[in-house]
Amino acid sequence: MAALEINKVCKDFGSEQVLKDVSLAIDSGEFLILVGPSGCGKSTLMNAIAGLEPVTSGEICIAGEDVTWQTPAERDIAMVFQSYALYPSMTVRQNISFGLEMRKVPKAERDAAVERVADLLQMSHLLERKPSQLSGGQRQRVAMGRALAREPKVYLFDEPLSNLDAKLRVDMRTEIKKLHQRLGTTIVYVTHDQIEAMTLADCIAVMRDGRILQLGSPDEVYNDPVDLFVAGFMGSPSMNFLTATLEEDAGQYRLRVETPQEEPLWLPWPRERETPAMGEWLGQSVILGLRPEHFAEDDARLGEHAEGVAFTPQISVVEPTGADILLKLKLGEGEATARVGPKCRVMAGERLVLRVDMGRAVLFDPETERRLA
Known part of the structure; x- marks a missing residue:
């Protein structure tokens, strides 16, 4: 059973069609990256998967269940945003456990989950600090920890490293890779950085003008591009x-x-x-x-x-x-x-x-x- 399946999804904003018959499927534990230039529709597709943006037509299934018209809370997903979206008045511990608290998870389970992700992300010493006392990389770890505190069917990452400087971006990329290898979680990850896509993904979907031009492994999209755009977009320096x-x-x-x-x-x-x-x-x-x-x-x-x-x-x-x-x-x-x-x-x-x-x-x-x- 596919962890995520998207069938002929279209999304219109007024007269403009932003997503055009998008279809793909990934298995449980796969790391899918949506990559493409600005305005290609990758963030809109991510928002549609998350339930933040209703689709115009098509179907979205998570773990075999049709979630097309479900709310984000009903979809059993966790999302990490580009902007971190941390509560400034809360400590790291409170930020990580807040989502669990809203779901009425017992306190003992919440505390255990916080300790688990803090140990996993090596930030146990930061639990009592507030976001203003953290560096950009530390804030991104907290945002990841908040998502990892739960065990959803799919994790969604929306350009999580774009606000970091170059060295920190490379370091965090490595951390995310290690995390996926350790946990075997299903991840859908949006980026405009094709180096990020090549190093992290099990499967890459290259998008342009609301369509998926090629869906394949990093080796396939790099060495066997289907067209001129994919060939030129993947690789640095380009082909x-x-x-x-x-x-x-x-x-x-x-x-x-x-x-x-x-x-x-x-x-x-x-x-x-x-x-x-x-x-x-x-x-x-x-x-x-x-x-x-x-x-x-x-x-x-x-x-x-x-x-x-x-x-x-x-x-x-x-x-x-x-x-x-x-x-x-x-x-x-x-x-x-x-x-x-x-x-x-x-x-x-x-x-x-x-x-x-x-x-x-x-x-x-x-x-x-x-x-x-």
Whole structure:
């Protein structure tokens, strides 16, 4: 039985349709992340699941029960908000136990629940403090603790880390991951941060304009995107998109990518990844998608055994990040980004021999933006 099932949900605000036939299902214990740009409908969908926003049509089921028209209190969910939503006059202990108190849970059970989540989130020493005496990360832990004090069917997280600074956001992301691994709870999590989505999720729903474009594992949405938008949205830096012409040579497909003031770059398409649709595109322009890590420094020691097609582009910008180096190079009609190791010593304006791994490249239709291969 699915922990959460959404069937053809639509939501209209006046004449504007914000959710358009959204359908998905997740099993008990799964961590689903709704990700997409601002205005894509992910927070509206979250509010519909929570019962904070009535749907125009469609059905929402939690643990096999139709909750479409139930109030939030009747749905057996717990929600963690972006703004923490703590009561300033209450201590941490009171904030965590307040929801249980409203549900008439006996005091002994409330106290046990508070101690349990305080120990779980390592904040037992904060129980007698008030929110004004806490840091942003500590307040977010209290908000999480308030949700965890109960044992609902589904936890809902609405951009819970967006108000935190970069380091604290990474730390809290790790805490949430550990928490999910320890408890095995069902979580639906909204974020606009695709790095957050990749690191936390069991399943990612990429949304755009009120629709789910792709639903799959982090590996699927990253390495097998269904269209140009998903490919460009997932990943940091984002995928490189190059205009190429599909041609055939000795029975094998290859792509011609124009390079500035030089011979074209010829990239053979792997035979095992050929599709019937590719034959219809011979002689036509397609969009070639290559991730920054699909480029690698050429290792002369490997010689003819080195994988990938070698070429020698001019490097326009060098961006060290510590763990690796991002290189901007002129390719096709614009620039591409390559990710190389931290020991690379190339300077802006110099040339560097790089190899292109076509085993993970993707092709898109420039008109419909759908995946071709």
